Structure formats: C-alpha cells, structure tokens
Amino acid sequence: MSASPENRPAVRRIGILTGGGDAPGLNAVIRAVVKAAASHGIKTIGLEDSFDGLIEPDRCRVLAPRDVTGILRIGGTILGTTNRGNPFAYPIETTGGTRDYSDRCVEMFHELKLDALVVIGGDGTLSIAHQFSRRGIPIVGVPKTIDNDIPETTNTFGFDTAVSFATDAIDRLHTTAEAHHRVMVVEVMGRYAGWIALYAGVAGGADVILIPEIPFDLAKVAERIMQRDTYGARFSIVVVAEGATPVGGKVSVVKEASGAVVERLGGMAGIVATQLEELTSKETRFVVLGHLQRGGAPTSFDRILATRFGARAVELLLERQFGTMVAFHPPDIVAVPLERIVGKTKSVPRDFDVIRAARALGISLGD
Numbered sequence: 502m503s504a505s506p507e508n509r510p511a512v513r514r515i516g517i518l519t520g521g522g523d524a525p526g527l528n529a530v531i532r533a534v535v536k537a538a539a540s541h542g543i544k545t546i547g548l549e550d551s552f553d554g555l556i557e558p559d560r561c562r563v564l565a566p567r568d569v570t571g572i573l574r575i576g577g578t579i580l581g582t583t584n585r586g587n588p589f590a591y592p593i594e595t596t597g598g599t600r601d602y603s604d605r606c607v608e609m610f611h612e613l614k615l616d617a618l619v620v621i622g623g624d625g626t627l628s629i630a631h632q633f634s635r636r637g638i639p640i641v642g643v644p645k646t647i648d649n650d651i652p653e654t655t656n657t658f659g660f661d662t663a664v665s666f667a668t669d670a671i672d673r674l675h676t677t678a679e680a681h682h683r684v685m686v687v688e689v690m691g692r693y694a695g696w697i698a699l700y701a702g703v704a705g706g707a708d709v710i711l712i713p714e715i716p717f718d719l720a721k722v723a724e725r726i727m728q729r730d731t732y733g734a735r736f737s738i739v740v741v742a743e744g745a746t747p748v749g750g751k752v753s754v755v756k757e758a759s760g761a762v763v764e765r766l767g768g769m770a771g772i773v774a775t776q777l778e779e780l781t782s783k784e785t786r787f788v789v790l791g792h793l794q795r796g797g798a799p800t801s802f803d804r805i806l807a808t809r810f811g812a813r814a815v816e817l818l819l820e821r822q823f824g825t826m827v828a829f830h831p832p833d834i835v836a837v838p839l840e841r842i843v844g845k846t847k848s849v850p851r852d853f854d855v856i857r858a859a860r861a862l863g864i865s866l867g868d
C-alpha cells in the first residue's frame with residue numbers, strides 16, 4: 502500500500518536528469534539543485550542521458566556540491582541528454598519496433614532509493630515526467646528550451662542566450678549586406694513558435710521577420726524590400742524561423758519523423774532566398790545559424806533564471822508539491838501542475854505588443 506502524502510517519508514535522496522535538446526543554463530540548474538539540496542541535507546544522484554539513466558544500470562553518479570563547482574557558466578549538460586529516450590516508447594533497433602521501459606524506470610527509481618526526481622526538459626521530456634508522476638513517482642519539472650514555447654512560463658532559460666547570439670549574427674550580417682547592397686536571409690531555430698526570430702529580429706533591426714504563427718507571402722516581402730530602395734537603403738535583412746511557412750504551404754523538412762523522433766526542420770532560408778532573388782533581382786544570400794544558437798555560455802539573465810528555477814525546485818520538493826513544474830511569472834517563480842502544459846505550445850500571440858511594435862516600425866511580417 503502506498504503511503505498517503507502526509508505520512509510519506511521526507512525527501513532525503515533525489516535523482517536529477519536533463520532531457521531533449523540542450524539549452525544554455527542546464528548546468529546552472531543542475532548546480533543550483535545540487536547545492537540547494539545539499540543545504541537541506543538532501544543527496545543528489547545525477548542520471549545520465551535523460552531517462553536512459555533510469556533504464557540502464559551504472560548510468561548514474563552521486564553529485565556533491567564540489568562536482569558542480571564551476572559549471573554555472575558552461576553550456577551543454579554535464580549529465581548528457583537525448584531526445585530519443587522516451588521510456589514509454591523506447592526504440593529498439595534490432596526489432597524495428599518500440600518497447601515500453603517505464604516499469605523498468607519505476608523499478609530503478611526504487612532500487613536507487615530515490616525519494617523524488619527533478620526532471621529538466623522541454624515539452625517532450627516534461628510529458629514523460631507527467632506520465633511518471635501519474636504512476637506515483639514524486640516529480641518536480643524544470644522547463645527548458647531555447648524556443649521559449651513552453652506554456653505557463655514567461656521565459657525558459659536558454660532563450661535569452663539564443664536571442665543574444667542571433668542578434669549578434671544579424672548585426673554582423675548587416676554590415677556585409679549594406680556593403681554589397683544585398684539581401685541577407687538568416688534562419689534561426691523555432692519549430693512551432695517564432696519567439697527567437699521575433700526577438701532577435703527586433704533587437705537586430707531586421708526588415709522582415711517570418712514566424713510560424715504568421716504564414717508569409719513572398720510577393721509582399723519583395724514589395725517591402727523594393728520599397729527600401731526608395732529611401733536609399735539598398736540592402737535588407739530577413740529573419741526566418743525554421744518553422745515558418747508560406748501561405749498555404751508546408752514547413753521545410755530535412756529529415757522525416759521516425760518512431761519517437763520528431764521531424765527535423767531546416768532549409769526555409771534557402772527557399773526564401775532563392776525566391777526573393779527572383780522577385781527582386783537583388784543578390785540574395787542566406788545563412789542558417791542552427792545549433793550555434795544552443796551553444797556557448799548562458800547570458801546572465803539565463804544564469805539567474807536557471808539558478809532560481811533550480812533553487813525553487815528544491816523548495817517544491819521540500820513542500821511536497823509534486824507533479825508540478827517551476828515557472829516564471831514575473832517577478833516570481835511559481836509552481837504549475839505539469840498537466841497544464843502537456844501537449845501544448847506557447848505561440849507568439851498575433852496581437853502581442855512586440856508584433857505591434859515591429860509593424861509600427863515598418864518591419865514586414867510577410868502578411
């Protein structure tokens with residue numbers, strides 16, 4: 502018989518894992534959790550490569566405060582990660598099928614004598630966390646993604662770092678575009694939401710920003726680019742989110758989805774550049790920022806957010822607020838039930854003030 506919430510044993514030993522694509526700030530969360538947990542006499546066990554650390558033996562290690570010293574400023578994750586490791590549908594290459602390893606994870610959780618788990622991840626990983634939470638594993642989630650598209654939190658860590666990098670790239674492209682009177686198209690990440698494109702585009706002074714939420718018409722974009730000639734601006738910067746689509750068209754897929762692995766997007770900048778060159782007769786080049794946006798040291802904003810998330814996650818463990826996710830509701834870090842975010846995406850609202858500001862400044866959104 503499972504213990505009722507009131508007489509469950511105190512949290513003394515926790516597991517921590519990172520899942521999905523990496524985002525700058527993951528190490529800052531791990532550090533915060535380990536240090537805050539240690540302050541409360543809680544031992545932390547690091548699980549490697551997402552839930553794989555709960556499937557295979559010897560894929561875990563004790564994390565003491567000295568093990569996380571110096572990782573605050575480092576990108577990536579010291580625990581490793583994967584976006585192929587859903588224990589509820591685990592791909593087995595030899596059979597070509599998938600198998601449910603969730604029982605094994607629950608077993609390992611108890612074998613490792615864990616009292617709770619801190620799961621740091623994006624929508625996919627947090628959905629898995631929610632499933633385990635429904636199976637009785639005490640879990641606190643920490644939202645992560647450079648895309649900033651997890652609902653119920655104003656920001657995820659990694660987003661600010663990605664935007665800063667993309668803004669710097671746009672600044673660099675500006676000078677060469679202006680020198681050669683060219684159109685430069687820059688593709689940024691953002692599968693289903695255009696937060697990175699919108700923020701980096703506005704911060705970098707782009708002329709056109711194409712996001713998944715607003716299907717684009719390149720004839721209108723070309724018109725805007727040609728208009729710029731009338732006041733002597735013979736170059737243009739176009740920022741396109743990888744998930745942006747033309748009106749009535751589809752996303753550009755590099756690799757189709759297979760089993761639990763989602764489709765890989767990319768290539769829209771090349772398509773946009775080719776068509777804009779035809780429509781404007783202006784020399785047009787493109788660049789794809791790709792994974793550069795996920796690398797490097799987190800910005801101070803992301804370090805602070807990640808640290809607050811980690812420290813608050815430990816508070817939630819102590820308060821026994823399981824099945825929740827820490828979230829940024831400025832100025833506070835709050836707890837929201839995991840079920841409120843599962844299967845949902847936080848899109849850029851069409852009437853968002855940054856969209857309105859962009860339009861007011863004459864930036865084309867392709868519509």
Ligand code: F6P
Nearest residue numbers: 522584646647648690691692766
């Ligand atoms: O969700 C974060 C993200 O960086 C997306 O913007 C991008 O489409 C995806 O991950 C890329 O994932 P992977 O590294 O697996 O190709």
